[in-house]
Amino acid sequence: MVKYNFSKIERKWRKYWEEKGLYKTKGNKKKPKYYILDMFPYPSGDGLHMGHTESYTASDIIYRFKKLQGYDVLHRQGFDSFGLPAENYAIKTGVHPKKTTEKNIKNYIKQMKMLGFGYDFSNLIRTSSPSYYKWTQWIFGKFFENGLVKRKTDEINWCPSCQTVIANEQVADGKCERCKTKIKQKEVPGWFFKITGFAEDLIKDLDKVDWPEATKKNQRAWIGKSEGAIIKFQIISKSKLSKSNPKSKIQKNENFIKVFTTRPDTLFGATYLVLAPEHKFVASLPENNDLMIRNHEDVKRYIERAKNKTEMERLESKEKTGVKLEGLVAINPANGEKIPIFTADYVLGGYGTGAIMAVPAHDERDFEFAKKYNLPVREVIESENKEQRTRNREQGTRNSKEDCEVYVGSGILINSGKFDGMDSEEAKRAITEFIGGKMTMNYRLRDWSISRQRYWGCPIPIVYSPEGEAKFVGEENLPWLLPEDVNFTPTGEAPLAKSKELKKRTEKIFGKGWTPEADTMDTFVDSSWYFLRYPDTENEKEFCSKEKLKRWLPVDLYIGGAEHTYMHLLYARFFVKAMHGMGLLEFDEPFIKLRHQGMVLDKNGVKMSKSKGNVVNPNDMVKKFGADATRMYMMFAGPLEEDVTWNEEGVKGVYRFLEKIYNLFQNFKFPTSNASKELSRLLHKTIKGVTEDVEGLKFNTAISKLMIFINECPRHKVLPREAMEKFLILLSPFAPFIAEELFNALKSSPSSPFKKGGEPVESIFNQKWPKYDPDMVKDEMIEIVAQVNGKVRDKIQAPADISEEEAKEKVLASEKIQKHIGGKEIKKIIFIKGRLVNIVV
């Protein structure tokens, strides 16, 4: 037993690979291309975690596999290096984010090298470097010129702790996704990308890509397309109806509220209207001379409260609240009925028109509200189901306190005038047409708010004229540098506003009175296009040359966490579609194939987290077991897309496997003779199995096949050198260090590998992935399973190509089979070629 000195071996090859520039993409156009992409990390102070280790190992395996198969492979890495943690650290310590970020990046690179990831480390991109963000700004400029960017003052999510605006997608449970602080609504001017204009394509084109179905489904749900109608309700003052009001003349037709509904077929059942507290109509009431609201103070108070609703209130009581707008009524356009109007926070300001027609008989939320405020419930849809119909018959408009069910399905119309008896699907169009409304598509997706009042981000390349007009700074002024003379302490005002240098720069270029935009961009902007930069990281004239875009994009395989389903993947797709529309790209989907890795759990199956103190550090594992064993265990522990339980006891298993290989190569001599038939068969089966498994990202079973091969080796007297070389190539994507070591040892010293100490001869990664011979993976003799009534009773050795007749004959000749037939009549005999014979009695 020779000691497997992994640290010595790994150190040696790490150095050698770097010196030889093994991972530089050479760009051989004669070879087919393959672009494999990792989700680049944010360089945090904690360093690479096990989740990175897993997904980067997976992509590294694919990279090496494709390279060995003769592909020209692009496999780059970079850092999403703008962002809040570095800035927050700067606020605490005064250390500039640039410094901490660079320091963290160095650590990440060290760790990536340690794990043997085959990146070209000479040109890793950083989104925070001017040579990168110059192009982020350039793309912003293109969006600006093409009308895809708008400035809007809006009620927007404001995080009081981060002192910045955040996107809808970054709010979870009413809290800031980053710092868990309760989000407030605040009126802030800011820049938006018009992603909503792409909603339809973002849904439709999901059909073109090979992504996990769940991810596609979630994206569709997030975009949230629904077909419905916009219906106008006229609003009038109750007082104006009576003659007591002397001002009353003819009702003006200007006061309308538009509602969005997916169920215009239920219009006759709309017994009240509800406006979101944010709805502009409510705010405009005091100035409205036509409409006198009697309880304005109450309404104002309610709106204030809704705005500041605490987290606790939101979670614990789902009970609906609201206030009636006293003195006003709406006219139901279908039947002319006067119905009350409410404002209530169960209606969302940001969806549809921010107003709904309430149909309590056919909507659970409306029903709940109606019950609480004792509002009428009128059934207008009858289920086609008979039992339900008799139960519902003749109930008409009821008092909502009565116990009744809400029927949300489709059916036949009742209580709906001339539409009675019509099918509800048909009635949607008919009723909409009847009242002069129109059918529309509505999306849940909001425009993407990208302005952040933070320092450590990409400056928005906009300046304002003395008149306040926004202007793109122009290509010639890019990169529009992030100023250095800035105090990071958050005050609610954007830090860049305090930079004298930025103000001076702006006036110098554009003239006196011009002012710079002080907001920086959401970091999701930086990560929405980085994969377009990878093929051409050094290009100073273009974000990527046309030629290289054509050569490399779109990405063939993207591997990363499922947590990016909504934001990153959606935004990246939007960028590509927008750039495609401007003629900058020839393709319109960035990632052809996408796969997620699962989470890494501790040995008790609990998610690793700092607060639980159960985080496993890849550095420790590499120190203890080596990079090869660490990589291999991650892949062996289970399927890539499922969670991995990190159990050190389990790592021992792959460690022992590597040690076994190492020793096997010391103790045997490897003659150039031919392999025995049996060994050849095993080798070819292994080649086939491993190739297919790697292609399907089934690394766990690929490794088990490698193990089976090695387990069999001691049974063979002769292990020919060619077979063992092929084995090492199969092993190399998983355990690159040991494979390289043993391969070189084998090459350098034909009879006794280790006599000469295994000096580097040629890298295993410049070899060819072995091919299997289809004839060699088939066995000559096979075992036919013999069943009686589906139960295995015997196994019979037979030639692989045995005919149906022969197989049946052989099985019937078996004593065991005859015993189980027991003289009964044979009804049927099933024969599955090469597999089984089943006798049915």
Add this chain to the structure above:
RNA sequence: GGGCAAGUGGCGGAAUUGGCAUACGCGCGACACUUAAAAUGUCGUCCCGUUUUCGGGAUGAGGGUUCAAGUCCCUCCUUGCCCACCA
């Protein structure tokens, strides 16, 4: 509340996609080597009864389709993840 994924030995997990359930690995047991231990090697290891043989049962629970179900269909239970008043 909705969506998605998953339930297979003591544990991580396999199963040619409907055809021998439990590959591979961990753990455990016995033996060998050793003064001893570790390491390593060999054999064994789903459960029950007979302990070579043989028979029965088992893939969360129950039902169905089929010659044949871990795999397909229906009902239910459990766990995890994501989204949650989207009209």
